[in-house]
Amino acid sequence: MPDESSSPDGPTEFPTDEELPDEPVTVADIDPFAVDGDTYEDVDDFAAAEWKSETTADERIRTVSNETTTPKSAGDLADVALVSETKARATLDKLAEEGIVRSHQTDSGTLYDRDPEWHLLKQIRKLAGSETLVDQIQRVKQELAEYRATYDTTDPEELLISDAKLTQAELDDVSHWRTAERELSHLRAAYRLKEAKEQTLSLTEPGEGRTGSRTTPPAGNQSSLQ
Structure with missing residues (x-):
C-alpha cells in the first residue's frame, strides 16, 4: 500500500516546529563526504x-x-x-x-x-623513454649557447675564478649554467641508451627485409645531438 504521506510532487506532511532542530541545518551537516575532524589532529x-x-x-x-x-x-x-x-x-x-x-x-x-649511481641510471632510463628526448637536448643546447654568448666564455667556472665581481643575477646564471650542463650530459646518455635499444631490437626482431641494419637518425642529425 503506498505511503499516504507522500506523492509524486513531494511530501504532503511536514515536520512541526517542535520536530525541527533548534539550529538551522547547514551544508556541512548533510555533506556525505565530510571528514570527522576529531579523528586526526591536523x-x-x-x-x-x-x-x-x-x-x-x-x-x-x-x-x-x-x-x-x-x-x-x-x-x-x-x-x-x-x-x-x-x-x-x-x-x-x-x-x-x-x-x-x-x-x-x-x-x-x-x-x-x-645509491647515487642507481638513482642516476633510473633517471637516464626514464629519459630514454621520453618522446621529446631530441627536443629536450636541443632546448638545453640552446640555453648553453646563450650563456656562452652572454659571458663570452665556454665554462661557467671561468666566471667564478675571474677578477670580476659577480652580481647575484650572474651567480644565479652560473648555477643554472652548471645545472644545464649536467642535464645535457644526462640527456645525451639517455639518447645513447635509446639508440642502443633500437639497434638491439633491429637485430633481434624478425621481419621481412630486415638485414640487421641500424635504425638510427641520419649522421647529420646524430652529430647535432652530441
Missing part, C-alpha cells in the same frame, strides 16, 4: 593515515629511501615511512643487496641513503 596526520592505507610498508620504505640523499638511521627512516624500525631495517638491508640503497657502518650503527 592535516599531516590525515595525509599520513591516507598514505598508510593506500600503500604497503615496503612501498613506503622504498619511497622514503629514494628521497634520502644523506645517510639516515633505520629508525629515522622508519618514522617517515610509518613502519617499525625492525621492518625498515630488514627492507633497507634488502634494498642495499639490490644496489638501490647504500649502507654505511658507523660507530653509532648502520646508516642508509639512496
Whole structure:
C-alpha cells in the first residue's frame, strides 16, 4: 500500500516546529563526504593515515629511501615511512643487496641513503623513454649557447675564478649554467641508451627485409645531438 504521506510532487506532511532542530541545518551537516575532524589532529596526520592505507610498508620504505640523499638511521627512516624500525631495517638491508640503497657502518650503527649511481641510471632510463628526448637536448643546447654568448666564455667556472665581481643575477646564471650542463650530459646518455635499444631490437626482431641494419637518425642529425 503506498505511503499516504507522500506523492509524486513531494511530501504532503511536514515536520512541526517542535520536530525541527533548534539550529538551522547547514551544508556541512548533510555533506556525505565530510571528514570527522576529531579523528586526526591536523592535516599531516590525515595525509599520513591516507598514505598508510593506500600503500604497503615496503612501498613506503622504498619511497622514503629514494628521497634520502644523506645517510639516515633505520629508525629515522622508519618514522617517515610509518613502519617499525625492525621492518625498515630488514627492507633497507634488502634494498642495499639490490644496489638501490647504500649502507654505511658507523660507530653509532648502520646508516642508509639512496645509491647515487642507481638513482642516476633510473633517471637516464626514464629519459630514454621520453618522446621529446631530441627536443629536450636541443632546448638545453640552446640555453648553453646563450650563456656562452652572454659571458663570452665556454665554462661557467671561468666566471667564478675571474677578477670580476659577480652580481647575484650572474651567480644565479652560473648555477643554472652548471645545472644545464649536467642535464645535457644526462640527456645525451639517455639518447645513447635509446639508440642502443633500437639497434638491439633491429637485430633481434624478425621481419621481412630486415638485414640487421641500424635504425638510427641520419649522421647529420646524430652529430647535432652530441
